[in-house]
Amino acid sequence: MTEQAAQIQTDALAAIDAASHEAALEEARVKFLGKKSPLNALAAEMRNLPNEDKPKLGAALNMARQAISNALETSKQKLQDAADATSVEGLDVTMPPRELPSGSLHPLTIVKDRAIQILRRLGFALADGPEIETEFHCFDALNTPFDHPARNDSDTFYFDSGKLLRTHTSSVQVRTMEKQAPPIKIIAPGSAYRRDEIDATHLSVFNQLEGLYVDSDVRLSDLKGTLEFFYRAMFGDKTEVRFRPHFFPFTEPSFEIDVKLQVRGEEPKWIEVAGCGMVDPAVFSAINESRGDDAFDPSKLTGYAFGMGLDRLAMIQYGIRDIRLLIENDTRFLSQFA
Ligand code: DAH
Numbered sequence: 001m002t003e004q005a006a007q008i009q010t011d012a013l014a015a016i017d018a019a020s021h022e023a024a025l026e027e028a029r030v031k032f033l034g035k036k037s038p039l040n041a042l043a044a045e046m047r048n049l050p051n052e053d054k055p056k057l058g059a060a061l062n063m064a065r066q067a068i069s070n071a072l073e074t075s076k077q078k079l080q081d082a083a084d085a086t087s088v089e090g091l092d093v094t095m096p097p098r099e100l101p102s103g104s105l106h107p108l109t110i111v112k113d114r115a116i117q118i119l120r121r122l123g124f125a126l127a128d129g130p131e132i133e134t135e136f137h138c139f140d141a142l143n144t145p146f147d148h149p150a151r152n153d154s155d156t157f158y159f160d161s162g163k164l165l166r167t168h169t170s171s172v173q174v175r176t177m178e179k180q181a182p183p184i185k186i187i188a189p190g191s192a193y194r195r196d197e198i199d200a201t202h203l204s205v206f207n208q209l210e211g212l213y214v215d216s217d218v219r220l221s222d223l224k225g226t227l228e229f230f231y232r233a234m235f236g237d238k239t240e241v242r243f244r245p246h247f248f249p250f251t252e253p254s255f256e257i258d259v260k261l262q263v264r265g266e267e268p269k270w271i272e273v274a275g276c277g278m279v280d281p282a283v284f285s286a287i288n289e290s291r292g293d294d295a296f297d298p299s300k301l302t303g304y305a306f307g308m309g310l311d312r313l314a315m316i317q318y319g320i321r322d323i324r325l326l327i328e329n330d331t332r333f334l335s336q337f338a
Contacts, residue, residue, distance in 0.1 A: 001042060001049070002060040008038045009064035016071045025075055032068050039064055104338035108207060108326055111314040112189050115209055118233045119187050122226060124211060127186035129172035131193070132163050137171040141286040142250040157193050157204075165193035169210035170250060170307055173279075176212065177287045181295050183215040184303075189310065200322040207310035212279070214296070214303035220253070220278055223304035227276060231259050234313070242270060251277025251305055263319060271316060276306035 012032040019025040031037065043061055046054055105113075116126065129137070138144075139151055149155065150167055157165040172188035188210040196202040213222070228241045240260040248254040254277035258270040281298035288296050311323055318337075320326070325333050 001045065001053075001057050004042055005039065005057065005060040005064045008032070008042070009067050012064075012068045013071050016068070016075050019075060022076070022079055025072065025079065029072050033065065033072075039068075102338070104335065106326075106334065107314045107318055107320070107337045108310060110337060111317055112207070112209070112310050114234065115230075115308075115310070115313065116187065116189065118230055119211065122229065124185050124187040124213075127172055127176045127188045128190065129166075129169075129175040129188065131166055131191055132159070133166040133171050134163055136290075137174045138164060138166050138168070141174040141283065141290065142170055143280050143282040143286070144249040148249065155195055157195060167194050168192050168307060169208040170305070172210050173212045173250075173283075173305055174287065174290075177214070177284075177296060178290055182301055183213075185213045185215075187211045198324070200324065203311070203323055203327065205327075206323075209308050209310055211276075211306045212303065213305075214279065214301055216301060218278075218302045218304055220304070223276060223278070223306070226304075227257060227274070227306060231257075231273070235259060235261060235316070243276075246275065246277075248275055248277055250280050250283050251275075252280045253277055257306075257308075259316075261316060263316070271312075273312060273316070274306055274308035276304065279303035279305055 012028065015028045015032070016025065019028055032039065034040075039061055042057070046057055049057060135151070139148065144150060156167050169188050169190050169192055172186075172190070176184060176186050176188075190208065190210075191205055192208050193205055196204055198204060211226075213226075224243060231241050232239045242258040242260070243255040244258060246254045246256040254275065256272055257274040257276060258272050260268050260270050262268040263271075279302070284296040284298040284301060284303075288294055311326055314320065314326065315323060
């Protein structure tokens with residue numbers, strides 16, 4: 001019977017060796033280790049043996065079982081390794097991966113961040129104010145009389161409450177002076193709204209950056225130096241900057257600023273980029289009245305202010321000819337700034 005066990009073991013190992021796929025291996029396992037296996041049949045006959053022969057057969061049966069299950073395990077592993085090897089055949093693990101699409105900053109954000117960075121170096125702090133404004137903050141406190149064209153229904157978005165969407169970021173000048181004492185040196189980037197006909201250079205929502213500096217001895221030459229520095233940092237050291245007399249209700253004197261720039265493929269020309277001027281004493285008086293004190297005494301303080309279009313800046317910087325591209329979210333356009 002011990003020889004029988006050895007024979008079964010030999011048969012089993014041959015069957016396992018011949019199994020070329022997993023199903024055949026499973027078949028061999030069921031046949032040689034399952035309930036109806038010849039080893040089990042042999043074990044059932046053990047009780048007919050004399051007691052002294054039982055241990056020998058027991059040992060032979062155990063050995064056979066162990067050998068078969070080891071062989072099954074080894075063969076299974078071999079088949080698995082072979083399958084793994086074919087599945088990665090032709091795979092070049094040194095090949096660079098396909099690039100994942102990644103987002104990028106909007107050109108307006110890039111230009112706004114640069115403008116802020118430059119002005120921070122000159123000591124300006126960031127300030128903010130609401131986009132839904134009162135007429136007082138947007139117009140009255142800025143010396144803009146009731147009959148000024150900017151206040152027309154056809155120019156401004158009014159709410160029934162009498163509030164409006166701010167037509168410029170200059171309202172942040174008022175908001176800041178109401179809460180802070182001089183000296184004040186702030187910039188306020190943000191959206192502004194006008195009932196403009198939409199075309200290649202106009203949107204009804206656009207972006208500005210306002211600046212305000214109020215102290216005891218702020219001069220026009222400070223304004224000029226600051227803005228020249230700014231536009232040269234923005235567009236290059238040699239950029240020419242021109243101050244053209246203009247009128248704004250909240251500054252006196254007032255100027256429009258042009259920079260001479262070469263738009264790609266064109267002759268250099270003067271392009272208007274901002275408005276500015278020395279804060280009108282009437283603005284200080286309106287602030288004092290609103291604060292109920294004399295913190296902005298027009299006889300002791302002077303200041304300058306400026307406001308520039310950020311969309312315009314981005315268009316100049318990148319040679320964008322249609323402002324609508326800035327709001328259309330077309331990734332073919334936006335991905336160029338990645
Ligand atoms: N608020 C003006 C506009 O929207 C721009 C401007 C002009 C702002 C002169 C100023 C300034 O602060 O002093 O057209």
